[in-house]
Amino acid sequence: MKCFYYSRYRFYNQSIKHALKFFLISDIHFSDKVKSATLRAITKQASQKQPDYVIIAGDVVDSLDCIQNPSSLKRLTSWLEQLGKVAPVLVGLGNHDFYRKNPEHKSIFSSKRHWFSEINAEYINAVNAIDNVQLLNNEAYEDDKVYIFGFTQAPEYFQFNRDEKHSSSTIHPGDEDLDVMLSDLDSLNQKLISNLPKHKAKIAIIHSPVFLIDSQVAAKLYEFDYFISGHMHNGVVPPVINDFWRSDRGLVAPGKKLFPRNARTKITSPYDKIITLGAVSTIQDSARPITFLNSLYPINIATLELTKNESLARKPDIKHQYFGY
Secondary structure, X not given: OOEEEEEEEEEEOOOOOOOEEEEEEOOOOEOOOOOHHHHHHHHHHHHHHOOOEEEEOOOOEOOHHHHOOHHHHHHHHHHHHHHHOOOOEEEOOXXXXXXXXXXXXXXXXXXXXXXXXXXXXXXXXXXXXXXXXXXXXXXXXXXXXXXXXXXXXXXXXXXXOOOOOOOOOOOOOOEXXXXXHHHHHHHOOHHHOOOOXXXXXXXXXXXXXXXXXXXXXXXXXXXXXXXXXXXXXXXHOOOOHHXXXXXXXXXXXXXXXXXXXXXXXXXXXXXXXXXXXXXXXXXXXXXXXXXXXXXXXXXXXXXXXXEOOHHHOOOOEEEEEEEEO
C-alpha cells in the first residue's frame, strides 16, 4: 500500500521554554524488500513536517544479515544521512537490531530457533559515524532544549522461556522478561534516569512498551515526560478497522500473542505518557511466507508536538490521517 498513516500528538508541557516538534518512526525492518523509494518518501515527509528532532524507536534492520553486504549497509547509512540533514536523529535499539538468522529455521512453523543474538559493533559504529545521527545504546542525548535517553532492552529480555529448539514460533510463542528489564534499569548509571533537567523535554526511547505500564518500571522512570516505543506493529490491526478500534489491545504481537495489551497508542488524558508507534514495515521480511500481506498496511509516521498553549492542558490534541506518496 503506497500510503502513509500519519498521527499527530500535541501536548501541553509547562516545563519547556519553547515549542518543540519530533518526527517519529519505528520498525523500519530494513532489508532488500524495503524500497529506496519508500525511504525517500519518509525523508520527504520528515522534511515537510519541519521537526526539531527525528526519533527512530528501534528495529531499524530486520536482522544483521540484511546489512552484512557492504552495499546494503551503505544504502541504510545513506538514508540515515539524509534524515540527519533534516534534524538531529536519535536512534534506539530494538530486538531485531541484535538478531542474526538461524539457517535451520525454515518457516514460522519451524521448531528451530529463529534467531541468534549478536552485539554488532560495526553496525553501531556505522550509524554513529553519520553526521547529526546518534544511536543511543543506554546513552542520552542532551542539548539546551531536550534530554533524550535510549534504553536498550537486552537480547535476554526478549529471549525469556526460549531454548535452543523452541523460539518464537506459532507453536511455541515467545515472551518478554520483566525481571530482566528491572535488573537492567537498576544496573544503569542512575544519572541517566534520575535528577533529570527540569526545564527540558525529557523523552525515553524504549523499543518494547509491554512493561511500561508496570508500576515497578514506571516508578524507576517517573521523571520522563514521554516514552516513544514501537515493537508492537500497531497490533497488526488492518486499516479502516484501525480507525474504529478504541482499545490499546491489538490483534497479534511479536511472539504471536493474541490481543496483546499496550499494542497501540491510547491517550485519553495529559498524564498519558506512552506513544506506541505503528511500523514502517508492518509485516517484515523475516515473517515469510506472509510478507505479501505487508501491501495491505500503510507506512506509519507520527509527530509529537509540545507546546505551552494552555488550552491543551486538560486534553491533548490528537489527529490521524491517511495520504498517498
